[in-house]
Structures are given as C-alpha cells and as structure tokens.
Amino acid sequence: MGKTLYINGVIRTMDDKNSVYDSMFVRDGRIEDLGDYDSLKEKYYDAEIVDLQGRLVLPGFTESHIHVIEAARSIVDLNLKGIETFEEFKNVLISFSKSKDTEWVIGSGWDEGIFGGRMPNRYDIDRVINDKPVCLVRQDGHSMVLNSKALKLLGLNEDENIRISKNAIKDDEGLTGLFYEEWVFEILGLVMERIDESYFENALMVLQRELLKSGITMVNDIMTQYPRIFKIYKRLQEEGKLKIRMACGGLGKSKELEKFLELEDGMKIKKAPVNIF
Secondary structure, three states: OOEEEEEOOEEEOOOOOOOEEOEEEEEOOEEEEEEOHHHHHHHOOOOEEEEOOOOEEOOOEEEEEEOHHHHHHHHHOEEOOOOOOHHHHHHHHHHHHHHOOOOOEEEEEEOHHHHOOOOOOHHHHHOOOOOOOEEEEEOOOOEEEEOHHHHHHHOHHHOHHHHOOOOEEEEOOEEEEEEEOHHHHHHHHHHHHOOOHHHHHHHHHHHHHHHHHOOEEEEEEEEEEOOHHHHHHHHHHHOOOOOOEEEEEEEOOHHHHHHHHHOOOOOOEEEEEEEOO
C-alpha cells in the first residue's frame, strides 16, 4: 500500500484536546503521524502526496452491533417491503427470479396482507414459481414460507423433528411450507449451506460499499458463522478486497470454536467473544 501524505485538509482527531491538523501521514493503510504540512513534508519527503483540497477528515465510525451476512443479504436478496397485493408480489417475484442467475430465490419483508390477511403456504408460492426453490422470510424475521421445490430439496418432510413441531405448519398432505420461530434460523442455515460462496462475496462487497459511503470503517459482526463465513472474510482480507475492519464473534459447534479461538488476528479481522446457544 506504500506511504501517502495527505495535505491541505481539516483533520479533526476527536482526541481529548479536539486537535485539528492540516496533514496526515499514512503507511500501509494505517495513520502514523499528524501535523502541519511544513513539518511532515520534511519527514516524509518520499511519500505520495494527496491534496484534500480543504475537505473535512474524521475518524471512521464503528458499527457496534451488526449481523453482517444478514445485512448484506438484505441488500441483494428480493425485498418485499411495501408490496401490498398478490399481483404485485407475483410480478416482483417473477422479475427477480428472471434477473438473477441463481439456483435459489431468497427474499424477505412480506406480510400476510399480500395474501388477503392469512399466512401464506407453499401452494401460494408454487402458483408463481415452481421450477426454482423459493425461501421468503416475513418482515419480522419470526416466520418464513417455502415453496414445494424448496421443501423437497431440503428434505424437510422426512425430518422427524420438524414433523412433530407445532412451529412447522402441516395439512393433510404434510408440511405447508410455513414455519415459525426456531425453524426460521434452522432452515435459513440449511439454505445457506447450499448457496455458492460467490453469492456471499458479492453481497459482502455491496454492503461494504454502503458502509464506507456512510463513513463506517469498522463493524462488530455479532455472529460470524465458523468456519465457512469466517474463511470467506479471511480470503477477502488476503486478496485485499476487505477494506473495513471486522471484529468477529464466532458462531459454530464447540469443537470448531476451539479452533477459532486459537486463530491469530489479521490486519482487518479480529476475534470477538464467541456465541454459545
């Protein structure tokens, strides 16, 4: 990354003295020195010069509590918020499915008003899309609906725990595709296991752009699934694509988390407390 001297700015440090400088020296992505131009230009004579043209520079903001993958998915997945009628729902679902070259159609944000005030089922979704698996989470995150293709691919009708659960709704033909509470998290995990890593990488890059546009340079990822999602973060760090810093709270099986705790922190990624459920 090299050495860069930023000059002609209004650099507010937000330190105890509320110090303000016009120049800043950065080496390999880290701020090493602050001061006035005349003093810094002599010390760092061989650094690349970037003229800030009087712009304000502030320390980056930290997002203290975020579910990174879920936030990233909310940007790239189908957004059903504001959809009020089944006709709108149908058109948006078909359009999204055609525009995305993906095996699954994943979305969120619906409420039962779309379906005349009742909770939806697989038959409602099958009427619109039956050749691709569809997974749609309600706007509150406490319920979801799958179409028949998704139920079959996930083998949910054969799962004894699901068959006896009151939060997996059934009719005379088996599961209706409507699930509540614990099954939302469980089934989303099963769906995500079947999604290619390129989906996650694309979603993360889109989220990163939005964060940086808002001045957010560090996030506290409350639940980082280990090892899969953590390995994606690490690869992006090694490839130089990860621009934000991340504190990652490991989520996984106990034996896997033991390995997580032994990992060394990287330039952009640091370990945070693990999650035990």
